[in-house]
Amino acid sequence: MVIGTRAxxxxxxRSKRKTKSYLVKQERVKTERSIISLTFFxxxxxxxxxxxxxxxxxxxxxxxxxxxxxxxxxxxxxxxEIKERLNFRIAQLQSPQxxxxxxxINLGMSNPDEINYINIDTYxxxxxxxxxxxxxxxxxxSSGYESFFNSEFKEDVYKTILTLLFP
Amino acid sequence: xxxxxxxxxxFRPICIFLVIILFFLILSYRLINLQVLDAQEYVDxxxxxxxxxxxxxxxxxxxYDKNGKELALSxxxxxxxxxxxxxxxxLNYAIKLSEILNMDVESLKEKLSRPNSGFxxxxxxxxxxxxxxxxxxNLDGIYSAREDKRFYPKDSQACHLIGFVGLDNKxxxxxxxxxxxxxxxxxxxxxxxxxxxxRIVPGTYTLKSDPEDGYDIHLTIDENIQFYTxxxxxxxxxxxxxxxxxxxxxxxxxxxxxxxANYPDFDLNGFNLSNSDSLKNLAISYNFxxxxxxxxxxxxxxxxxxxxxKEMVFHLPPTIKVGGRVISEPFRxxxxxxxxxxxxxxxxxxxxxxxxxxxxxxxxxxYLYKFGxxxxxxxxxxxxxxxxxxxxxxxxxxxxxxxxxxxGISVTPIQLxxxxxxxxxxxxxxxxxxxxxxxxxxxxxxxxxxxxIAEKRVISSETAEAIKSMxxxxxxxxxxxxxxxxxxxVGGKTGTAQKPIEGGRGYHSGISITSFMGFAPGDDPALACxxxxxxxxxxxxxxxxxxxAAPIFKDVMSFTLEYLRIPPLTTDIEQ
Numbered sequence: 045m046v047i048g049t050r051a052x053x054x055x056x057x058r059s060k061r062k063t064k065s066y067l068v069k070q071e072r073v074k075t076e077r078s079i080i081s082l083t084f085f086x087x088x089x090x091x092x093x094x095x096x097x098x099x100x101x102x103x104x105x106x107x108x109x110x111x112x113x114x115x116x117x118x119x120x121x122x123x124x125e126i127k128e129r130l131n132f133r134i135a136q137l138q139s140p141q142x143x144x145x146x147x148x149i150n151l152g153m154s155n156p157d158e159i160n161y162i163n164i165d166t167y168x169x170x171x172x173x174x175x176x177x178x179x180x181x182x183x184x185x186s187s188g189y190e191s192f193f194n195s196e197f198k199e200d201v202y203k204t205i206l207t208l209l210f211p
Numbered sequence: 212x213x214x215x216x217x218x219x220x221x222f223r224p225i226c227i228f229l230v231i232i233l234f235f236l237i238l239s240y241r242l243i244n245l246q247v248l249d250a251q252e253y254v255d256x257x258x259x260x261x262x263x264x265x266x267x268x269x270x271x272x273x274x275y276d277k278n279g280k281e282l283a284l285s286x287x288x289x290x291x292x293x294x295x296x297x298x299x300x301x302l303n304y305a306i307k308l309s310e311i312l313n314m315d316v317e318s319l320k321e322k323l324s325r326p327n328s329g330f331x332x333x334x335x336x337x338x339x340x341x342x343x344x345x346x347x348x349n350l351d352g353i354y355s356a357r358e359d360k361r362f363y364p365k366d367s368q369a370c371h372l373i374g375f376v377g378l379d380n381k382x383x384x385x386x387x388x389x390x391x392x393x394x395x396x397x398x399x400x401x402x403x404x405x406x407x408x409x410r411i412v413p414g415t416y417t418l419k420s421d422p423e424d425g426y427d428i429h430l431t432i433d434e435n436i437q438f439y440t441x442x443x444x445x446x447x448x449x450x451x452x453x454x455x456x457x458x459x460x461x462x463x464x465x466x467x468x469x470x471x472a473n474y475p476d477f478d479l480n481g482f483n484l485s486n487s488d489s490l491k492n493l494a495i496s497y498n499f500x501x502x503x504x505x506x507x508x509x510x511x512x513x514x515x516x517x518x519x520x521k522e523m524v525f526h527l528p529p530t531i532k533v534g535g536r537v538i539s540e541p542f543r544x545x546x547x548x549x550x551x552x553x554x555x556x557x558x559x560x561x562x563x564x565x566x567x568x569x570x571x572x573x574x575x576x577x578y579l580y581k582f583g584x585x586x587x588x589x590x591x592x593x594x595x596x597x598x599x600x601x602x603x604x605x606x607x608x609x610x611x612x613x614x615x616x617x618x619g620i621s622v623t624p625i626q627l628x629x630x631x632x633x634x635x636x637x638x639x640x641x642x643x644x645x646x647x648x649x650x651x652x653x654x655x656x657x658x659x660x661x662x663x664i665a666e667k668r669v670i671s672s673e674t675a676e677a678i679k680s681m682x683x684x685x686x687x688x689x690x691x692x693x694x695x696x697x698x699x700x701v702g703g704k705t706g707t708a709q710k711p712i713e714g715g716r717g718y719h720s721g722i723s724i725t726s727f728m729g730f731a732p733g734d735d736p737a738l739a740c741x742x743x744x745x746x747x748x749x750x751x752x753x754x755x756x757x758x759x760a761a762p763i764f765k766d767v768m769s770f771t772l773e774y775l776r777i778p779p780l781t782t783d784i785e786q
Contacts, residue, residue, distance in 0.1 A: 081224070125287050125339070135281040135364035140438035157766075 261404045268359060269396030271380060272425030274373055274387075276434040277647055281364055283373055283387070283479075285380075288360040289342035291333040297352030298323045304350055308333065311344050323352075335378060336360040361387075363479035369437050371473045371492035372430070372592070372645060375482045384490065386428060386645065388593045393649050393656070396425035426656060429648040431467040436460065439770045440470040444742075447763040448474045451725075452748030457493040457624050458763070460771060463632035463730065463739045466641035468590075469771065495588075495595040498621040499724050499745070502708025503558045503690075504756070505617035508630055509566050510551050511678050512578035515638075515670040518569035521677045524550045531561045534608025538564055538616075552681040556689030558705060560616045567615035575611055576603035581669045582630040583640060584622055590643045598622045617708055618718075624726075628741040631704075631728050634682070635736045638675040639666045683733065693761035694729050696769045699779045702736070703729025703764065705756035710746070722746055727760035731768055737777050740768055 048056075136142065147153040245253060274283035291312075298304055305319035312334055322331045335358065342355050361376045374385020381395070382388035399422030404415035440458050448456040460470040473493045477485035491497070513519045528546045530539040538560055554562030567575055580586070585600030599621035601610070613619040625643060633640040649656050682702035685691045690705045706726040709718035726743040730736035742760040771777075 128284065128286055131281065132284060132286060132362055132364055135284070138280065139365045139368070140435055141365065141368060144438075144442075 262402050263405045265401045265403060267399035267401060267422040268357065269398050269422040270424040271359060271361065271376075271396065272394040272427045272651075274394075275427065275429045276369075276432050276437070277430060278433065279429070280434045282369060282430070282434070283361060283363050285359040286362055287339065288336040288358055289339050290335045290356050290358045291337065291342060291345055292354055292356065293323055293331045293333055294352045294354070295323050295325045295328055295331055298326075299351060304353070307348055307350070308345060308353075311341065311348075312337070365434070366480060367476045367478050368434070368441065369430075369432060369471070370476050370479045370482075371490075371494070372432065372471050373479060374593075375479055384594075385492070385592065386430065389591055390426075390428055390646065390649070394425040394428065397423040399423070424652070426649045426651045428646055429650070431469065431645055431647045432471065433469055433774075436771050436774060437470045437472065439774075440767050441472040441474070441476065443763055443766050443770075444472045444474045445476075447742075447759070448744060451744055451754075451759050453744045453759075454746040455493060455497075456742070456744040457497065458740065458742050458767060459494050459624055459628050460738060460740045460767065461628055461632060461641075461643060463635035463641060463736055466629075466632070466643040467647070468643055468645050469738070470767075471645070492592065492594060493624065493743070493745075495590060495592055495623055495625045497623060497743075497745075498596050498598050499623075499743070500618050500620065500708045500711060501622050501627055501726065502617040502706040502724065502756070503560070503563075504627060504704050504706025504708075504726050504728055505620070505622070506555055506558065506563045506615070507634065507678055507682060507704050508579065508582050508584075509563050509575075509615045510555060510681070511582075511634065511670050511674055512575055513566040513569050514551065514677060515674040516570055516574050516578065518574070519551065519566065521551055521674075524548050525554070525562060525565050527554075527559060527561045527565065529561070531564055531612075533564060533568075533612035534610075536609040536612070538612060552684055555681045555704065556685050558685075558690050563615040564612040567611050572603040572606055572611055575614075576606075578669075579614070579620075581640075581667070582633060583626050584620065584630070588625050588629050588643050590625060591645055595625070596623050598626060617706060624741050624743050627726075627728055628739060631730065631741070632739050633669045634675045634678050635730055635739055636666075636675075637672040638670040639668050641666055679734070679736075682729070686729065690755075690757045691727065691729065691761055693757050694727060694765045694768075696731060696765055696772070699731045699769075699772065700733025701729055701731045701765075701768070702733070703727055703761070705761060707754070707756045723754055725754060725756040725759040727756050727764045729764055729768065731772060732777060733780050735780055737775075738768065738771055740764055740771075742767070 271285045273281060273285075276282055295301070301320050301323035302316075304323050305316045308314065308319055309316045314334065319333070322333065325331060333353070345353065346355055359380055361380065363370075363373065363375075370385075372385055374387035374389075375383055376387050377383050382391040387394065397420075400419040402417045402419060404412040406412055440460060444456050444458050447453075456474045458470065458472045459468060461468050471492075471494045473491075475486070475489040477489045482490065514521050525548070526546060527540075527543075527549050529544050530537055532538075540560055543557070543559070549557065549559055549562050551566065553559070554566065570578075579600065585597055587595050587597050603611075610619050629640060629643055632643075679702060682704055683700055685705075686694050686701045686703050691701075691703045694701055694703050704727070706724075706728070708724045708726075709720070710722045710724060711718050724743065724745050725747055726741065728739070728741040730739040742764045744759050744763070747754045747759045
């Protein structure tokens with residue numbers, strides 16, 4: 045039984061229809077909202093995950109770089125040590141004591157004050173030799189006789205005579 | 212149903228949100244608890260467990276000669292130590308270690324068998340190569356640590372000057388001791404995290420303080436002059452059959468020491484094997500009665516005090532009696548008239564006594580004191596002696612007379628040379644020094660010679676000039692003829708002193724100290740040098756300053772003049 049005027053009935057029908065569509069609409073809106081929330085939540089999680097992963101990756105990279113730096117630092121230290129040792133070796137080799145010993149013992153060098161230089165007058169020497177030769181020429185007989193008896197040959201003759209007499 | 216379902220749907224996210232909030236609240240509470248309320252306790256506990264301090268060793272500064280040649284430097288070495296608690300088989304370990312380290316097995320075994328000690332040195336400061344061989348054995352409880360070791364590439368050269376360091380790298384003698392503070396530097400510190408196995412976690416270094424390397428020191432000595440001086444001294448001492456000797460070469464106007472040689476010497480890389488007597492720097496710490504070499508100081512004092520004039524002539528008997536003691540001339544047996552110059556030229560003892568007698572005790576004492584006797588020269592080396600020089604109030608009746616020719620007073624070679632340099636420096640006493648520069652990464656630093664005490668005037672420049680001329684005549688005409696250098700005008704004074712009997716009275720007969728002190732070139736001296744030879748043997752018959760010390764002076768001085776390319780002055784050439 046429908047009570048009221050026709051217009052009222054129509055209005056009521058319309059409002060009923062309106063409420064129904066309103067509810068459907070509301071439901072749709074809610075679903076959309078929850079989807080958005082979920083999307084937001086998931087995105088946030090993903091973003092946080094990505095961020096965390098990036099931080100971990102960054103830390104890993106930092107640690108790896110630090111390791112490389114350490115290695116390089118050790119290499120620098122090692123090379124510096126080698127350099128220091130070479131410096132030490134150079135200083136040892138440049139030692140005046142070592143150079144002196146090397147020069148005197150291995151190269152046969154000597155101090156300037158250890159060498160005596162004699163200044164020889166060659167002209168005078170030639171003249172002296174000439175006069176000696178001339179003297180020898182004049183005394184050739186006696187000098188030849190003396191040189192025979194002063195020679196080693198004389199000793200050999202004596203030895204032969206002695207061995208013949210006392211075999 | 213729909214409404215209930217709807218209500219449930221609405222409530223679910225709120226619940227989840229609340230749970231998450233609650234979770235975060237609990238987490239926050241716990242975090243606050245850990246990070247704020249109990250933070251310090253946990254930090255301390257973690258620090259103890261994870262953090263480890265590491266020393267960053269400061270490099271000890273190097274020592275160079277004046278031309279930048281290395282005389283001392285530090286190299287990294289390795290020290291091996293053990294924690295015997297972790298050593299499983301001491302005998303086996305000892306055998307393995309002894310094979311590499313060439314050490315006694317028994318002593319090693321004993322060290323490794325002390326489980327309660329916790330720390331035992333196996334060996335210190337060995338080469339990294341040798342240490343690597345040990346570490347490659349991978350023995351439990353055997354560890355290595357880096358330490359610096361001092362090396363001296365020139366072995367015994369300038370050993371008394373440079374000095375040496377102990378196992379802890381602290382200076383024990385010479386420049387190493389005197390400049391310990393500057394050379395040592397300051398060790399740095401880092402803190403690093405370690406993992407469960409004790410390995411450093413990369414990227415966890417915290418630098419507490421940077422190491423500050425020691426300063427490098429540049430000496431005033433020249434390596435080549437030092438070498439020649441040492442070689443010549445060694446040869447001279449050996450030829451004379453003497454016990455010891457010393458030579459110092461100094462620039463009279465600046466006080467710069469160019470060479471300081473002592474014999475006997477020692478190897479700086481093995482100083483612990485040396486005889487303790489050879490470790491002494493005779494140049495600054497050997498007290499001796501100088502003998503006639505001191506006469507120029509007596510003459511300077513007498514002239515400068517106005518007691519005599521430089522032209523005065525004295526009638527000198529061959530002997531003189533002072534305070535109950537007879538002082539005689541060794542060679543002169545007749546009376547002669549000598550000027551002040553003649554007294555120095557002929558090294559007349561009686562003449563020196565008469566010169567001293569012209570002054571009061573106080574005046575003479577004050578002059579000797581102003582010349583630097585009885586006090587330190589201030590040279591920047593440790594262990595300097597001041598000699599024995601009594602105050603004039605304690606002098607006996609003959610003290611002034613004996614001091615006038617160098618007996619009854621003890622001096623060091625550096626004091627004598629400084630007195631000569633006072634004459635050569637127009638009467639102003641120079642301050643001798645051995646360190647030219649101290650430099651670090653940020654440039655030079657100020658140190659003693661730059662802030663040195665003002666040089667003191669001892670005598671007038673006129674007196675100094677007069678004495679210098681007399682000393683030149685000593686070499687030209689007098690006892691110092693053996694010190695003549697061809698082409699140069701040389702001045703100097705000889706000294707031959709008897710040695711006093713230790714712990715007794717009087718002097719040894721036949722045991723003496725011979726010395727010569729001189730300068731060149733002529734009127735504008737660039738170099739001064741003292742040669743002291745102690746107890747030359749009488750085997751060759753001529754034990755005098757003029758025969759033993761003067762020829763050494765001549766060789767050393769002519770080498771140095773030539774090496775430094777110091778030309779003779781025009782006055783020398785004219786001569």
